Amino acid sequence: MSETTPDTDARRIAREARDRVRFEEEALDLADQVYRVARHMVNSREEAEDLVQEAYARAFRSWKQFTPGTNLRAWLLRILTNINIDRGRKLQRTPDMQSLEAGDYYLFEKLEDSGGEITDEERVDERLSQDSIVDALSEVPHDFRDVIVLVDIGDFSYAEAAQILDIPVGTVMSRLHRGRRILKRQLAEEAVADV
């Protein structure tokens, strides 16, 4: 009864082809979001494009390993993160971060000291340029930056970020908090130097 006949084989092949097309289409629909994260995990647009291409090539080859109904966006990012690590970035020992970190009000204080009170109506871009954000982000050490990019820019939950980076949820949260403080310190140094 379980023997395969040419007819069931043909059906199986047809079903597999259909599943594969659907998988590829869903993956491509997520490309913008995957790129947005990749762009800030590495330092240049070229590197990010290359990384995304390799991740998609690998994803399309190993599509059967994806469990339908689970989070495809996180699955793609996991592949991308692994390629990025294989390429030799990290596992850099994290240097003494204390020296890079300041209090959570640091940037706010510097901006008010140099340019007066920040009112509720005032827009952030009146004090900080878009370029300064991108530059400051690229100065944040990778371990911290990856978490900021996934959670604050890519909209991943703590649990998803933990899964993608293969670290505990508690580590995601502590890196996120410290990473944001490092980012603000970098911004303060750049922005206030410009004034």
Added chain:
Amino acid sequence: MCDCQECEQFLQPYLDRQLTQAEVLEAETHLDECSYCRRAYHFEEKLRMYVRRAASEPMRPELKQKLAALRISL
């Protein structure tokens, strides 16, 4: 009620909704009375949105085409 230094410690977990109810109350009691901390909290909220927007560089259409060309099913 907490002071400004403690309120600064609460900033991230407050916005991330990671504080206990008692801590939220402590932070908010201080925020009601301290315009400096209130401004700092507002600024942090706006900064988060700005970082998200500023760091969202769209993908070039060329890359999208290259990815589509990697499909095996075509």
